[in-house]
Amino acid sequence: MADPRERLEQMVKLLREKGHRLTPQRVAMLKVIAESAGHPSAEQIYERIRPDFPTTSQATVYKTLHVLKELGEVLELSLTQVGSRYDGNRPYPHPHVICTGCGQILDPEFAAMMDITQEMARQTGYRITHHQLNFFGLCPKCQKEGRKARIKEGN
C-alpha cells in the first residue's frame, strides 16, 4: 500500500488541477480513502467522517466518490449483495478475493490479466476498456471456525 500522505497529496493535487473544490468534508473523505488499507463502503466512509462533520450527508459522500471515480482515483468494486466498495490505493482493475463468511477482501497478485484481456478482445472484436475479476470463497479463518457462507455472490 502506498504512503497515505503521498496518496492524499496526489488526490488533492489532481482535484485542484481539474478545477474541483477542496471543502473540509471532501478533504476528510480523501484522508479516509488514502488511509484505508481495506475496501471501505460509502457507508463506512460516511461513518468515519461523521465525528468531525456531524451534518455531512451520504449524498455528499456519494457525489465525491463519483468525482473520484471519474478522475480515476478510486476503483469501485461492485458487489451486488453487499453494495459497492471503494479502493483508493489501487484505482485500476485488478482481481479481488472475497470471503463469503466474514466479508474480508484481498488483492492478490496476478499479472496475466492484460494478456487475457487482449485474447478476449481478439476473440470478440470488442474494444475492451476494463474488467472485473472476483473470486469468492472462505478465508482460512472462516474455514477453521467452520463458518458458512453468508454472502452468496452470484455470477
Add this chain to the structure above:
Amino acid sequence: MADPRERLEQMVKLLREKGHRLTPQRVAMLKVIAESAGHPSAEQIYERIRPDFPTTSQATVYKTLHVLKELGEVLELSLTQVGSRYDGNRPYPHPHVICTGCGQILDPEFAAMMDITQEMARQTGYRITHHQLNFFGLCPKCQKEGRKARIKEGN
C-alpha cells in the same frame, strides 16, 4: 447453446426430483430460460410470460429464479448498473464480454480459469467456490457507429 427442448426437460426433471412443483407459470419461465440464447433479465422473463399469464407477478419470477439458482440451473450475472441477468444455458461461472454501448453480452471461450482459480487459492489460502470475470468495452458495431459507453461498469 444446448437444445432448448433437452434443456427444458433437464430442468423439469430436476425440479421434480427435488420436490418442487411445476406450475404453468413456472414451466413457462423454464421455457423462456431454456430458449434464451442471450442473458435475459428478470424483467424480460416476466414480460415474456405475461401474454400467457397476465396476472403473473414479478415476485413469482424472482422466487423461481432463486430456486433455479439454488439448484444450479441458472447462473446469475450480477451487473450493478443494469441489474441481474440470467444464463440458463451455461449455469457455471464463465467469462462475459459486455458492450457498454448497446448492452450485448457474449460468452467467449476461456479455458484457463480453473488454473487461475487454483493459483489464487494457493496464494491466499482461501477455499474458492466461484468467481466472476467480466470484460467491458464496445462491440464492433458500436465502435463502427461511434457510439459512446452508456453503461459505466465499475469494479
Add this chain to the structure above:
DNA sequence: TTGGCTGCAAATATTTTGCACTGGC
C-alpha cells in the same frame, strides 16, 4: 462574486418479504 458543493429530503430502481388464497401432487 459565483458557481461548485453541501445537506436535507424525496425519488429511483431493483429485489425481497408477508400473507391470504390457490392449485399441484
Add this chain to the structure above:
DNA sequence: GCCAGTGCAAAATATTTGCAGCCAA
C-alpha cells in the same frame, strides 16, 4: 387435503437527484 407456489402490496436496500443556501477560490 396438505403445503408449496402465486400474486398483490408493502418493505428493504442502495444510490441518485432536486434544490435552496453556503463557501472555496
